[in-house]
Amino acid sequence: xxxxxxxxxxxxxxxxxxxxxxxxxxxxxxxxxxxxxxxxxxxxxxxxxxxxxxxxxxxxxxxxxxxxxxxxxxxxxxxxxxxxxxxxxxxxxxxxxxxxxxxxxxxxxxxxxxxxxxxxxxxxxxxxxxxxxxxxxxxxxxxxxxxxxxxxxxxxxxxxxxxxxxxxxxxxxxxxxxxxxxxxxxxxxxxxxxxxxxxxxxxxxxxxxxxxxxxxxxxxxxxxxxxxxxxxxxxxxxxxxxxxxxxxxxxxxxxxxxxxxxxxxxxxxxxxxxxxxxxxxxxxxxxxxxxxxxxxxxxxxxxxxxxxxxxxxxxxxxxxxxxxxxxxxxxxxxxxxxxxxxxxxxxxxxxxxxxxxxxxxxxxxxxxxxxxxxxxxxxxxxxxxxxxxxxxxxxxxxxxxxxxxxxxxxxxxxxxxxxxxxxxxxxxxxxxxxxxxxxxxxxxxxxxxxxxxxxxxxxxxxxxxxxxxxxxxxxxxxxxxxxxxxxxxxxxxxxxxxxxxxxxxxxxxxxxxxxxxxxxxxxxxxxxxxx
Amino acid sequence: xxxxxxxxxxxxxxxxxxxxxxxxxxxxxxxxxxxxxxxxxxxxxxxxxxxxxxxxxxxxxxxxxxxxxxxxxxxxxxxxxxxxxxxxxxxxxxxxxxxxxxxxxxxxxxxxxxxxxxxxxxxxxxxxxxxxxxxxxxxxxxxxxxxxxxxxxxxxxxxxxxxxxxxxxxxxxxxxxxxxxxxxxxxxxxxxxxxxxxxxxxxxxxxxxxxxxxxxxxxxxxxxxxxxxxxxxxxxxxxxxxxxxxxxxxxxxxxxxxxxxxxxxxxxxxxxxxxxxxxxxxxxxxxxxxxxxxxxxxxxxxxxxxxxxxxxxxxxxxxxxxxxxxxxxxxxxxxxxxxxxxxxxxxxxxxxxxxx
Numbered sequence: 080x081x082x083x084x085x086x087x088x089x090x091x092x093x094x095x096x097x098x099x100x101x102x103x104x105x106x107x108x109x110x111x112x113x114x115x116x117x118x119x120x121x122x123x124x125x126x127x128x129x130x131x132x133x134x135x136x137x138x139x140x141x142x143x144x145x146x147x148x149x150x151x152x153x154x155x156x157x158x159x160x161x162x163x164x165x166x167x168x169x170x171x172x173x174x175x176x177x178x179x180x181x182x183x184x185x186x187x188x189x190x191x192x193x194x195x196x197x198x199x200x201x202x203x204x205x206x207x208x209x210x211x212x213x214x215x216x217x218x219x220x221x222x223x224x225x226x227x228x229x230x231x232x233x234x235x236x237x238x239x240x241x242x243x244x245x246x247x248x249x250x251x252x253x254x255x256x257x258x259x260x261x262x263x264x265x266x267x268x269x270x271x272x273x274x275x276x277x278x279x280x281x282x283x284x285x286x287x288x289x290x291x292x293x294x295x296x297x298x299x300x301x302x303x304x305x306x307x308x309x310x311x312x313x314x315x316x317x318x319x320x321x322x323x324x325x326x327x328x329x330x331x332x333x334x335x336x337x338x339x340x341x342x343x344x345x346x347x348x349x350x351x352x353x354x355x356x357x358x359x360x361x362x363x364x365x366x367x368x369x370x371x372x373x374x375x376x377x378x379x380x381x382x383x384x385x386x387x388x389x390x391x392x393x394x395x396x397x398x399x400x401x402x403x404x405x406x407x408x409x410x411x412x413x414x415x416x417x418x419x420x421x422x423x424x425x426x427x428x429x430x431x432x433x434x435x436x437x438x439x440x441x442x443x444x445x446x447x448x449x450x451x452x453x454x455x456x457x458x459x460x461x462x463x464x465x466x467x468x469x470x471x472x473x474x475x476x477x478x479x480x481x482x483x484x485x486x487x488x489x490x491x492x493x494x495x496x497x498x499x500x501x502x503x504x505x506x507x508x509x510x511x512x513x514x515x516x517x518x519x520x521x522x523x524x525x526x527x528x529x530x531x532x533x534x535x536x537x538x539x540x541x542x543x544x545x546x547x548x549x550x551x552x553x554x555x556x557x558x559x560x561x562x563x564x565x566x567x568x569x570x571x572x573x574x575x576x577x578x579x580x581x582x583x584x585x586x587x588x589x590x591x592x593x594x595x596x597x598x599x600x601x602x603x604x605x606x607x608x609x610x
Numbered sequence: 611x612x613x614x615x616x617x618x619x620x621x622x623x624x625x626x627x628x629x630x631x632x633x634x635x636x637x638x639x640x641x642x643x644x645x646x647x648x649x650x651x652x653x654x655x656x657x658x659x660x661x662x663x664x665x666x667x668x669x670x671x672x673x674x675x676x677x678x679x680x681x682x683x684x685x686x687x688x689x690x691x692x693x694x695x696x697x698x699x700x701x702x703x704x705x706x707x708x709x710x711x712x713x714x715x716x717x718x719x720x721x722x723x724x725x726x727x728x729x730x731x732x733x734x735x736x737x738x739x740x741x742x743x744x745x746x747x748x749x750x751x752x753x754x755x756x757x758x759x760x761x762x763x764x765x766x767x768x769x770x771x772x773x774x775x776x777x778x779x780x781x782x783x784x785x786x787x788x789x790x791x792x793x794x795x796x797x798x799x800x801x802x803x804x805x806x807x808x809x810x811x812x813x814x815x816x817x818x819x820x821x822x823x824x825x826x827x828x829x830x831x832x833x834x835x836x837x838x839x840x841x842x843x844x845x846x847x848x849x850x851x852x853x854x855x856x857x858x859x860x861x862x863x864x865x866x867x868x869x870x871x872x873x874x875x876x877x878x879x880x881x882x883x884x885x886x887x888x889x890x891x892x893x894x895x896x897x898x899x900x901x902x903x904x905x906x907x908x909x910x911x912x913x914x915x916x917x918x919x920x921x922x923x924x925x926x927x928x929x930x931x932x933x934x935x936x937x938x939x940x941x942x943x944x945x946x947x948x949x950x951x952x953x954x955x956x957x958x959x960x961x962x963x964x965x966x
Contacts, residue, residue: 462809
């Protein structure tokens, strides 16, 4: 009964002989939200297969189903190495099926040596009282030599280069597949690389690709998840596109053109757009209140831009392109930053700027990580919401009655639910936590409001409420808003102007009606080509 | 407006109340038991006076731990600081004959310097304060023995007078010093914006930093204040002993920490609190005093301190978890209710029946 999932005997034979991964009609629903619906995916032995799609298209959900982290909806079927497996997969047991995962963070412990990291699974799984470290080291060196990789096994992972780190993680994952005897006898196995190139310097990516190709030559299939269309075009044999949780298309990389793939990612052709510079002209006539020059951080390489009073400036790019660093750079919260910022006529040397000075200059920052960077989770809502404003309430003998009244006012104005000022901040939902943080800063009437992923992980309803709040504050208080976000749709909805980062630099600027989700996506991917 | 109403009728939780006053309730029970068992020795004004007056050094020492603790830092060196100041003050005053006010001033200065050292190392090099202060504790204990390996006697009578001889309301004055210090700290931490900033630093330094608080300066300041209070404890201790003792003071570290943690389980559960700490000190004293009067050996003190601390912490965590669960449930219910109301309103506006 397992075999007849509405498939013919012929198809079944094909799956058994010719595929490493076969996903049929897999869906996943979170509450009322359909993250995946009826996904089909096929990877052949020894194939490098690109998995493409925009943020939130369902890529990570699919990978998490494979790793057993999510339980898929009933009705789907999954074959690994030609054998049907019962869903859901038990969490963490993917190696048993000949699968192995390398995620963006690589899963290495920086303070341990290369050898210790190499033996991590063994350490975690075996009950051996003593480990033969010499054997582990010899084993690691043998594999490194086999793939022409030179990594010092006694060095701490923190001290090896980013490329070596990626290679270590990949080879370790490959070894996990090799240990699965059944898989290796068939020359199969699946290695999932989830955006492994994000933190790598562009010049070194080729070395990594060579390694991936060698691994594929052994018969191991590679699922390569990436934002970077160019990389996918260069490395993969075939691809599958996910769009809004559905199959957006698939094919052979050699045959498909880049425009075709972009069309699959977006779901439509990129239409010629109409440039409307009316909004831009309004701001162009004014003097900018914020000027930034030669801003350098850990990723950002010499950014120069300006912003006007009453403007909502979007800053975006692919993950890892540097846009996500801008909020913290402007707020003086990145160590080793350099550059110059001129805000309301005051020039600041960014290497000596600090959040304290930023607050004095009437800047406000709402970080993406609301519960660990935005607010203190174990303090009450009142304490969080009034954190910036205590000085207005008799700082030497705090007026708790007034503080409570004010926070009740804010709670009702910002529609925070539940309306309980004594509730711990950590217990609020994402949307309500964000409203608390907006209230915390906006009541102080800042001149520059910096948002980082303001609606990440927030449901649609609260998202609209937050957009309205931002719009209202800009209109009423005339502040400048900088919104650093990877949600292109959001940028289209709220921004007057958008700057696009690629590899630490601003490569394009969109103004007014030019700002569309599709156009931003296209610019992010196209310019990432390095053209 | 309904929002406001909702907040006002915040529900009364029995478990919350129980947790809040658990230490005090247990204290009263212990007190009652001992009073019934020993009406002639335990429950006398004489004994109460002794209990109140004898614990000033412990209270002050606990306050010295409390200040950096609220900012999220352990200071393990307070007892060593106390002992060091005790021996130095005794040496300068009794052996070398320096005038008392000058020696007190020097003692306080030493405490401040030790606090500055701790704070500087912790904030400048970003080292775990637990390790740093463990180091300074051992270092200071060594220095103490270098200065004197035996007890020093013969400190000015004035110090003894103002510390424990000249009773106020029948209780030795040191008790009132401790009480005043406690009141000052309670005021700063509970009533001022400055105190709130320290609390925020302790709860989430990253949030504090991104809110424009100078985190290293606050932490440094807390270590300095801790050093000053430790030195104050050392001077009171000198008065109590009438001299210097190179080792006795070190034993304050354990009961002081016990009191601080135990204090965080009462009055405002989950928060380190000055008055909570003082209640905890006298709770522990009642227990050890009663047991001692029962004729038990002095080692029973440690058993009582340690046991009380562990049980109190377990109790507070269990109570907290159950409360959290309830609150989450309530939050979910309220959210569901709000959604329901919204739906009903929508249905009303579009004049379509709410349910099919």
